[in-house]
Amino acid sequence: MKIDPNSSADLSAQIAQAIKDAIVSGDLIVDQRLPSEAELSDQFQVSRPTVREALKRLAAQSLIRTQRGATGGAFVNRLSFEEAYSQQITTSTLLLSMNSVSFDTACEARYALERACAPLSALRRTPDQLATMRAEIFRQAQPSLTDEAFCASDVAFHRALVDGAANPVLSYQLAGSVEAMQPLMNMITFSARSREKIISLHSQIADAIEAGDGEAATLGLKDLESETRSLAASVFAARAAQK
Amino acid sequence: MKIDPNSSADLSAQIAQAIKDAIVSGDLIVDQRLPSEAELSDQFQVSRPTVREALKRLAAQSLIRTQRGATGGAFVNRLSFEEAYSQQITTSTLLLSMNSVSFDTACEARYALERACAPLSALRRTPDQLATMRAEIFRQAQPSLTDEAFCASDVAFHRALVDGAANPVLSYQLAGSVEAMQPLMNMITFSARSREKIISLHSQIADAIEAGDGEAATLGLKDLESETRSLAASVFAARAAQK
DNA sequence: AATTTTTTATTTGTCTGACATTTAAAAGTC
DNA sequence: GACTTTTAAATGTCAGACAAATAAAAAATT
CATH class of the missing domain: 1.10.10.10 (Winged helix-like DNA-binding domain superfamily/Winged helix DNA-binding domain)
Incomplete structure (x- = not known):
């Protein structure tokens, strides 16, 4: 040296x-x-x-x-998965916020990666992970939930889905995509109706995961992606019109 | 503060x-x-x-x-995508090498994520990116290529495929998966026959990307994954038997 | 007056030497 | 032998100094 x-x-x-x-x-x-x-x-x-x-x-x-x-x-030092997760999340978050990455770009990446996990998760998810998904869906249905808490629960739901794939490398990679989206999602206000739609899609995905049907889960995620993107588009459009 | x-x-x-x-x-x-x-x-x-x-x-x-x-x-400092790439690659490489992640686990994660890019790449890849893929396939067919150079070319091929998705966030995420696999791949010796098979699958994938057929590209990647895993399995088995 | 050169002030980069704190092993004591 | 004290080694922190780079200000020159 x-x-x-x-x-x-x-x-x-x-x-x-x-x-x-x-x-x-x-x-x-x-x-x-x-x-x-x-x-x-x-x-x-x-x-x-x-x-x-x-x-x-x-x-x-x-x-x-x-x-x-x-x-x-x-x-x-042995680089643990936990340490790598948090580094990954910080880096991803900064990357998005500092380079003005569009909502669509981030959203597309996130759901593309998440769909990659769905079939594996359908095969391998533990009962515990499925229970977590159900619990988060239940939480999301509480009308008293703030928009931020709704987003946080959304992250927890998807985290459980990803962890269900039982591949720590995948979980590590996804951590950045999923968590770094949260600040972007937090910019969106969720009406009662849009929440209802999202929750219904979450249920659909959880059902598919429970049934071991990876294809159905993938389709559910596709629907969720378009729903999220159109919701974001309308929120941003409304905000632009207000000015 | x-x-x-x-x-x-x-x-x-x-x-x-x-x-x-x-x-x-x-x-x-x-x-x-x-x-x-x-x-x-x-x-x-x-x-x-x-x-x-x-x-x-x-x-x-x-x-x-x-x-x-x-x-x-x-x-x-504005965190650039380039800086984030290299951080990501280092972290992923260390994560794999220090935690004795199995070849199968890393391989599964890598191909799962890459398949997520394939449909987007089929839609959006530039002629240049397609040309890069073809050029790397050509290079891989040179018998004089060392195993290490073959692996490096493999990485370049997949990198072009991923970049074809035209989503910098995806490229960033994938950089870790694809490049961190290289040290693991370098442990494998590629016989003439195994190279032939891989090159044929690469061509198949490139054809699908050129035709804009995301589904075919995804299937090609699936085949490539099983080929890679069985190849690795036989190499490791042979090595174990030798002891 | 305009331009070039010199000076100056500011800031990071590096060095020396010192002391504080933590920790485990060695030495001492009962 | 078990417990306590001492010691040594290592990192953590500090103070003060000088070197080097850099841009702005001042001075000199044309």
Whole structure:
């Protein structure tokens, strides 16, 4: 692992990259201890604060964890699915909000991916996951529910559907799509009638999942997508007309 | 934005989180300049090195960029799709390698998601993207190609297919699935016969995409998935028997 | 007056050295 | 042997300094 002191890039960035490469390539394995900050500053011929900045960069990506004390130090961190989920959600959310991605684009991506999970979920969902879907449908039917809570329940419903596929990699990928849509969905006001329609489609999907009928679930999701998009279109149109 | 000096968490982590929250919530908008390091250390009542560690954490996530000089400072960074892609690929790769995700699980997720793109790609792919797919198929037919180069070409083929959907959010999500599979695929040796089969399926898929037949493309991907999985199974079985 | 050059102020990047805090192992004590 | 104390090693934090980059302001030149 070498760095170039004459490079234009920050030393801390170079050091972080060098260590990151070692982790990704497998030179450093999970739970392996890195040299102490003092040793690293010797190796790279930089000061300790610079090494520390590099280590903080890695810690921010959950690539390492640090521990104080006699046997402490920086250790290569096992990237857990949970950590990856939350990173994914943050990144997706920012990506959508900062690049003014249209509702349609985000919606299309989300439902395309979700339909990919439906057949698997129809085969593998646990009774518990099905129960969660039913419970969320019930919750959605409460008229006292705010629009935000309705959206949150919607996310929980779809999360259960996706998790039903029993494929953690799929769940990880979908987490971003589903959750990052929530801020966009929150911009929509749900009338009693539109809620009714959505709930009915949710029931239809849950029925298909319960029956193990992946095709029917996929069709239900297709309907839900067009319903969501037309609903959003009318809300946005109404808002534009108001101006 | 406040931090708790008595918390167990590192001060730099708390400060980074506070600023991150401000960015995600929209309190800080793209290209907005953060206070200088000196001002931040005043505000948070910590030393400058601590502030710097916090800023490096944010820089590692591409949330800010820094600039030296009189009008320099730290600025909220627009998270570009390119940056998000590469983050996504790194995270997915590590997730798979560190959690010993099975080939089947990764493969299933990858093809499930890719099938979701196929119908859209059949409708929208540009001539250029189709040409890329054809070119990669041609490359794959060269017998001199190493197994690694064959895999790389495979990734390029599928990348073109996914990009054909003309939905950047989909492309972003798929980038992880497709590219993170490559290290797993690289563990497989491709015999002349298995290459022939894969190339034929690729052609079939490209034909379907060219004809605008999403359903046929989806079926081709299904076949490709089972072919890939049975190929992997036999390679792994042979390797196990050799021991 | 316009242009070029020089100066200056501001900000990040890096270094040195120090002390605080945490933690586990070693040493000491009963 | 079990418990307590000490010690050493590591990260976390701080203070102050200088280097380097950069743009604006000031000065010099044409």
